[in-house]
Amino acid sequence: MTSQTGSDDPAISCRNVWQVFGPNAKTALADAKAKAGGDSDVAAQSLRDQGLIPAVQDASFDVHNGELFVIMGLSGSGKSTIVRCISQLLQATGGEILIEGENLVNATKARLIELRRRKLGMVFQHFGLFPHMTVTENVAFPLKMQGQNKADRIKRALEVIELVGLKGREDSYPRQLSGGQRQRVGIARSLAVNPDIWFLDEPFSALDPLIRRQLQDEFINIQATLKKSIVFITHDIAEALKIADRIAIMRDGKIVQIGTPTEIVLNPVDDYVREFSKDVAKGRHARVASVMQPATGADASGPSLRQDMTLEAALAECITQYDAVAVKDADGKVIGQVDPSVLAKALQAEET
Amino acid sequence: MMADDHSPARPGALSGLTPRTRAALVAVLVGAICLLLGPSLPWLVKWPDAWTIPAAEWIGTSLTWFLTLIKPVARFFSMLLGYPMEWANALFTGTPWPITIGIVTALGWFIGGWAMALLGLGGLSFVLASGYWLESMATLSLVAVSVPLALLMGGGIGILANEVPRIKSGLQTMMDVMQTVPTFAYLTPLLLLFGFGPVVGLIASAIYAAPPMARNVILGLERVEEDIKEAAIMSGGTRIQQLFLIEIPSAATQIMIGVNQCLMAALSMVIIAAVIGGFNDIGWEVLLTMRKAQFGQAMLAGLVIVVFAIVIDRMSGHLATNPHRHDKRVSLGIIAATCVIAALLWTRLPDPSQIAWLQPIADGLDSGLSSFTVANGAALDALKNGSMFYGLLPLRIGLDSAVLPFTWGFQWTTQMSLILYAAGIAIAIVLAMRGRPTLGLTLLCLIGVLETGIAELPWPFVLIGAGAIGWVAGGRKLAMFAVLMLGAILISGLWEKALLSLYLSGVSVLTCAVLGGLIGLLCAVSPLAWRVVQPICDMLQTIPLFVFLIPVLMFFQIGEFSAYLAICLYAIVPMIRYTRHGLINTPEDLIEAAVSSGATEWQTMFEVRAPYAAPTILLGLNQTILYAFAMLVIAALIGTTGLGQSIYLALGSADVGLGIASGAAMAILALVADRLVQGFADERRKALGL
Known part of the structure; x- marks a missing residue:
């Protein structure tokens, strides 16, 4: 079920994406942009002055097929907002979001449901497991939404559960699992429909350091075989450097630098990025x-x-x-x- | 520059007055003006009748017109509802009693094992033995029909509010009003719509029981973790799938709490609705025996209600909070066994209405009670009269009218008033000099209230006073709200009755606040005390309002004092609970910081725990006020004056206008009190950074 488009379209492409919170955000953004004449900082400032919150400001980047793209920033920098814009959990206030060339901003509800059932998978910071379902039921839920029959979806669910190393806990309820195990369920659920595009929103942040490292390693292994196009959100620079193909660093809603781990470490564009990599053993x-x-x-x-x-x-x-x-x-x-x-x-x- | 801006606070100087002091000063000034000019300008004290608008009549006329308009629909609806009610009644009263007891026991086992099974068995056996089996089953059949209705309505409203955020706050206000408007008040229009008969009780109880369900559905859905909702979206569910497959099941615990509250509210209302009669249920039985002064029987019937309430509450509560279920086969076995027993003993099964094993006890209680009241009549009267003459009456009509030679031994004179006021002013000045001007002025206000009496307060003072409190608690908006709302009562001509209601609920709330606060404090300090008090509180909160009237009637007959006691009994519980809860739940590190600073236990209590608990305690006070207003109307059955009485009278004479207007006035009083106390609680919480 991997992408068969074969075109040069990047898996994900964000063009001048804005997310503004507040009343009448759309018109306010259009006004501010018109007045600022192309300078997004000026536009953002004028929005702030009106009491609106520009959580994502003029973000543009591409994620290539099979690329692991990490968005890194402190809390409040807009990184979680931008992944929600891409996955359409939030409707972007301005700009275009293209998935394999298709602009999602104008997509119908039915089309979005279809995309989510076939193409997109997402892992959440606090797991988002359904408390009233067993591990298997949780993992099989997206397949149920696809309309697969019970036998097929159980079979597929068991496969993915084994992939994430949870064999033996199929009939447990989320409350009976440890944090690490819960996130394995979250990962398994997001992989159940074999999506082409995989969103991970701080998947390991809520875990203990040891468990976190273990899951990072397993995640790298899984990705090595599956080769998904990934948007991975984290606030941990070490995690970003460890797993990323490319990293985008965000600050106050703005992407300040995009580059490979090496570029980020050796050529930080400003003090903010330098500050991040300071504690990292560059060598x-x-x-x-x-x-x-x-x-x-x-x-x-x-x-x-x-x-x-x-x-x-x-x-x-x-x-x-x-x-x-x-x-x-x-x-x-x-x-x-x-x-x-x-x-x-x-x-x-x-x-x- | 800093120095210029910063003027040092000079105590006593006008420029240094805090908003609180200014508000208190305004209230004192208005009071003083009313007091001085009252004799020459009577309209300053008593709102002239000529200035009122006949609100009750207008409401009556327009509502009657409207109700007549929709009456055919309502009658049709009531006819429709008649069927399930008859079926339920036939089912509940027709099922042989061993089977009913067996089913409830089996259900108890399934829900909560041994404890719940025994509760069901014991509870229903008691009902059987009391001789009120058929009446109880009639009540239960009403509940059985009204609860599904309430669940559907409440669930629907809750889901609607969740799906359409724009109407959420509107719906919530509507439910606030539905729950503050006294239950009796909306019985009157329902009576007009549906005619006499049990259907009115059914519909009233469904209306009354829907809001708690809706609230819990809203709360439950709101509290579903954002990640879970998003996971449902990202799994590709449609909105309907997200809601019914994920969000509602995730909120199950909260929704079950709603079901529990819905059941209890429905039961309570079904019993209250008995006052309109027409159905031979247990509430009616209580009312009947109470009217005949057969207190033993009334007590027994009341206990049956309490038993029902406890069984329903504990079982549905257990269902909500404990997901563990017991073996179904045992339950089926119990039911099968009882069916067999019932079949074998079919011919010899005594008719439940012939069973009256507990009647001798009731009779004994009755005669024992009679002899007790006869023997201790003097002491009871002394207690009652003492509280009336030295406590309730002065607060109601003021020292100037209540102090008579006949009770106090001397006549209150104008001179005494002057001395009292002079003392008050002196104290206020002393306090102001010490930097506590607000306290001094408030004290002065209270002295004025005591001298004049709550029921005889001049209306400008009440309006401005409420406005001042509102201003301090929540700024201009709240002040406007309080003044406008109370102003509406004033011009509707229900002011005097409203003041009487205010007086009785005020006195009860004051008693509850002091006593409940002390008991709460005691329970916070001593776990042993809490172990004694907790089951009593649980009990008092499970008992339907109606039942509170029985014991107070037994000892103190009809009258204001009995009403006062009944209100206090019911309204004290939240005060105790919240006080203890607030004092107990101080963060551990605050306590440790206090202890390591060398604070003793009592110092920790008053310096750390109490201030931290203030918002919680204020919420308890808020609940106590709402409880008091709810009980006030019920207490009208045993003789109170004021709005409650009007509502009750309106019910008797099917006067929709008076009923609705008085109900609305009561709701306004409750809402204003609620908002004022909430305002203070919010302010405290903000000050503490919570």
Whole structure:
């Protein structure tokens, strides 16, 4: 049931999405935008002055097929609002949201129900399990909505329950499960219809650190086999860096930077983003490629680095070197060089 | 710049007056003006009749016209309802009693195991033994028809409010009014619509019991976690699927609490509706025996009602709060066994109306009671008269009229009034000097009220006083609300009756606040006391209003004092509960902080627990006020003056205008009191950052 469109359309595309809370938000937004003449900050400020809340401000980004796109920000930054706009739990006040090229903002109710039954899956921070249903019934519920018969949906539910490692708890009720187990049910339910697009709204935030790490690892494994297009919301930079293909950082409703984990860590656009990555051990996330310079005659026969090594590993490798060290690709070909002092400097930056 | 803006508070100086002080000052000034000018300008004290509009007549005429218009529909409806009622009645009274007892016991087992089964068995056996089996079954059949109606209406309203948020606040106000308008008041128009007969009681009880259901449905649906609602949406459910497959089942516990409250309200109302007669049910039996002064029998019939209330309440309550069910097969076995017994003993089964095993006890109680009241008549009278002469009467008509040589031993003179006022002013000045001007002025107001009497307060003082309180509690809007609402009563010509009602409920509320507060405090301090008081509170809250009248009548006969006692008995419970609850539930870290600062237990109680509990206690007071107003109308049956009496009289003479107008006036008093106290509670909560 994976996407067969084959077109170049990104899985999700947000264009100039606004979400404004307050009375008559739509007209107020149109007015503010017209008056501001294209400057979204000015428009947002004028909305705030009128007592409205621009929770998402002019957000634009694409999520590609099979990409794990993380939206990161502090509480109140609008990250949960934007995922609700995409999943149409909230109707965006302005802008376009396209799923595989189809604009959802104008979609009918029936079309949305259809999309949710076939294409979209969502995991919630507080699990959102139905208290009056067993694990199996919970997981089978979206299939029931699809209109599948009982035998089929039970069969599929049991498959997904096994996938998330809950075999044996099929007949338990949510109240009888631990937090980690509950979120496994939430994940299983969201995967039951085999959606192409998967929303996860802070799925691990309500869990203990140990359980959180375990579920993150399992999540990465699941994604490695399923290759969904994912929007993943988190407030935890370490989590974002660990799992993301790309990260969007939000602040006060605005997306301030979009980039790969490495870009975010090594080239923060402003102090706000820098502040986030400050506590992160950069060496563990940035790769050698990000500090590599063109090869200008480094000794290819001496110790060498590979471009996909983390900075930490690279420094350990060439800690005793004074001269530039060659960087080779997987085939052993020299593709550049790194000066140990540059390496050390890149790692040091986080201390200041 | 800061220094310029910041003028230091100078006690006594006008510029430094807080809003509270200003409000109190205005009230005192208005009172003083009324007092001084009253003798020369009588309209300042008593609203002239010429200024009133005949609201009751207008309402009567227009309502009668309207009711006559829809009467055919109503009669048709009542005919329709007649069928299920007859069927239910035939079913309940026709089923052999062993089977009925067996079914209830089996149901008890299924819901809650041994305890509930025994409760059902014991309860119904008592009903059988009392000799009121058939009457009880008649009552039960009314409940059995009215409750499904109420559940449907309430559930429908609740879902509607949830689905259409725009009308939610409107619906909630409507339900507020439905529950504050005294039950007797809307019996009158119903009587006109549906004619005499049990259908009126049925419909009244359905109307009365629907709001609690609707409220709980709204609350339950509101409280369904956002994540659960969103998960239902994201699973691709249609709105109907989301509602019925996810949201309603998720709110099941709260909705079952609604069912419980609905059952209790329906039972209570069915019994009250007995006053219009026409149906041989247990409420009627109580009324009849009470009128014949057969208090033993009345007590027995009252106990039957109480037993019903307890069985219904505990079983449906258990159903709501405990999801665990017991083995169905045991229940089926019990029913089968009783069926077999009933079949075997078919011919020898005594007719339930012939059973009167407890009648001798009732007779004994009756004669015992008679001899007790005869033997202790002097003491009871002394208690009653003492409370009347030294407590109730002065508050009602003021010291100036109540202090007579015949009771107090001396005659109140103008001079004494002057001395009293002078003392009040002196105290107020002293308090003002010490930086407590509001307290002083309030005290002065209270002295004025005591001297004049609540029922004889000048109307400008009441209006402005209520407005001032409203202003302090919730700002200009609340003040306007209070003044306009009370003004409506004033010009409708029901003012004097309203003041009488205000007096009786005020005195009862005051008693409940002081006594209930103390008992609540005691229960907060001593778990042992709570273990004694809790079952009594549970009991008092389960008993239908009507039954409270029996014991007070037994000892103190018809009259204001009995009414006062009945109101207090009923209205004291929330005060006790909320006071204890507030004092007990102080956050642990606050207590620890106090203890580690070296506070003793009592210091912790008064310095930390009490201020923190203030909003909760105020809510308790609010409930107590509403309870008092509810009981006030019922107490009209045993002799009170005021609005309750008017409502009751209107019911007797089918005077729709008077009934509705008085009911509305009563509702206004209750609503104004409710909003004022709520305002204070909100203000306290905000001040505490809750």
